Amino acid sequence: MVVGREAAAAGLVVIGHRGKGMNALGSPDPRLRAVKENSLRSFRAAARVAGVSYVEFDVQVTKDGYPVIFHDDFIFTEQDGEICGRRVTDLRLDEFLSYGPQKDQSKAGKPLFRKLNDGRVLRWDVQSDDALCTLQEALDGVHRRVGFNVELKFDDDVIFEHAKERPIFFSSFQPDAARIIRKLQDRYPVYFLTKGGTQVFADERRNSLEAAVKLCVAGGLRGIVSEARAVLRQQPSAIGRIKEAGLSLLTYGQLNNVPEAVYLQHLMGVDGVIVDLVAEIAAAVSEFAAAAAAAVPVPERDSSSSSMDGGGGVGLLEMTASFFRREVSFLLRLIPELVQ
Numbered sequence: 001m002v003v004g005r006e007a008a009a010a011g012l013v014v015i016g017h018r019g020k021g022m023n024a025l026g027s028p029d030p031r032l033r034a035v036k037e038n039s040l041r042s043f044r045a046a047a048r049v050a051g052v053s054y055v056e057f058d059v060q061v062t063k064d065g066y067p068v069i070f071h072d073d074f075i076f077t078e079q080d081g082e083i084c085g086r087r088v089t090d091l092r093l094d095e096f097l098s099y100g101p102q103k104d105q106s107k108a109g110k111p112l113f114r115k116l117n118d119g120r121v122l123r124w125d126v127q128s129d130d131a132l133c134t135l136q137e138a139l140d141g142v143h144r145r146v147g148f149n150v151e152l153k154f155d156d157d158v159i160f161e162h163a164k165e166r167p168i169f170f171s172s173f174q175p176d177a178a179r180i181i182r183k184l185q186d187r188y189p190v191y192f193l194t195k196g197g198t199q200v201f202a203d204e205r206r207n208s209l210e211a212a213v214k215l216c217v218a219g220g221l222r223g224i225v226s227e228a229r230a231v232l233r234q235q236p237s238a239i240g241r242i243k244e245a246g247l248s249l250l251t252y253g254q255l256n257n258v259p260e261a262v263y264l265q266h267l268m269g270v271d272g273v274i275v276d277l278v279a280e281i282a283a284a285v286s287e288f289a290a291a292a293a294a295a296v297p298v299p300e301r302d303s304s305s306s307s308m309d310g311g312g313g314v315g316l317l318e319m320t321a322s323f324f325r326r327e328v329s330f331l332l333r334l335i336p337e338l339v340q
Contacts, residue, residue, distance in 0.1 A: 012262070013271060016054070019055050020043075020049070046146065050286070056252075066093040076121060144164065147166060191250065192225070195230065196231065209231070224247055239268050250272040256276075257277045259281060
């Protein structure tokens with residue numbers, strides 16, 4: 001699979017969401033406001049975390065043709081006491097870069113605000129701020145050890161010119177965009193992003209993991225990036241179908257900030273997780289990797305013995321590290337809550 005070059009020892013790849021994690025301005029968790037998302041500072045911070053193989057980000061193209069890294073469709077500021085927003089693709093590069101902190105500290109940038117899903121508009125305050133950046137700056141300024149998962153909203157010429165030896169794969173929520181990019185080039189793998197039925201769309205190809213599998217097989221895509229809840233709801237049956245089709249499976253979503261949920265996905269066969277709490281999840285992955293490496297076979301039990309597989313016949317692995325013992329019993333209680 002494409003994400004294997006710097007994979008974690010456990011075989012589960014950790015991917016930093018928008019660098020070292022997205023900014024949830026309305027969250028009480030200060031970790032989600034630690035570093036400005038989609039910035040060089042955030043990408044470099046993620047690259048320094050042991051066990052992190054990739055960072056994920058969105059790229060849009062400015063009005064004058066420059067690929068820039070920014071997630072939201074609209075960017076907001078305050079002018080004459082009023083909040084005003086503009087579509088990123090309607091801005092020239094110099095206009096886009098004028099928002100927020102400036103690389104030239106002698107200049108003041110426009111105050112940067114963000115509109116939340118509930119309609120609130122909040123000042124984009126984080127503990128460690130940084131300037132907005134272009135795709136080329138990220139390609140040139142982030143250590144090549146860490147790969148890039150680029151969500152497609154742009155012309156990919158800059159990738160081909162500046163990627164060099166960096167591992168890269170593309171992804172898109174738009175079925176036709178993913179297929180077109182695959183047809184136009186075969187240098188970098190393409191993944192299809194899906195909510196897997198957790199949200200309903202007019203395009204049926206976006207509404208289930210089964211539809212995602214069909215799209216990937218028909219279009220020659222490398223794999224699927226699914227909302228974690230969709231995978232956990234269907235559990236091994238969905239992953240089995242994906243693997244039988246020769247596809248790899250990554251997941252994203254808030255559940256991927258819960259170590260127990262990540263561990264469960266690892267047991268189920270998920271190949272990688274996109275996370276916000278980069279250091280915490282990378283450490284958890286390392287912990288259960290160490291537990292797996294220290295596994296001690298347990299003698300087979302007779303049919304009267306109770307076990308996770310229902311009794312006798314199959315020897316179990318007892319992990320000597322505390323992670324396995326502590327978490328498995330918790331996972332068995334947690335599964336129904338995870339998928340709500």
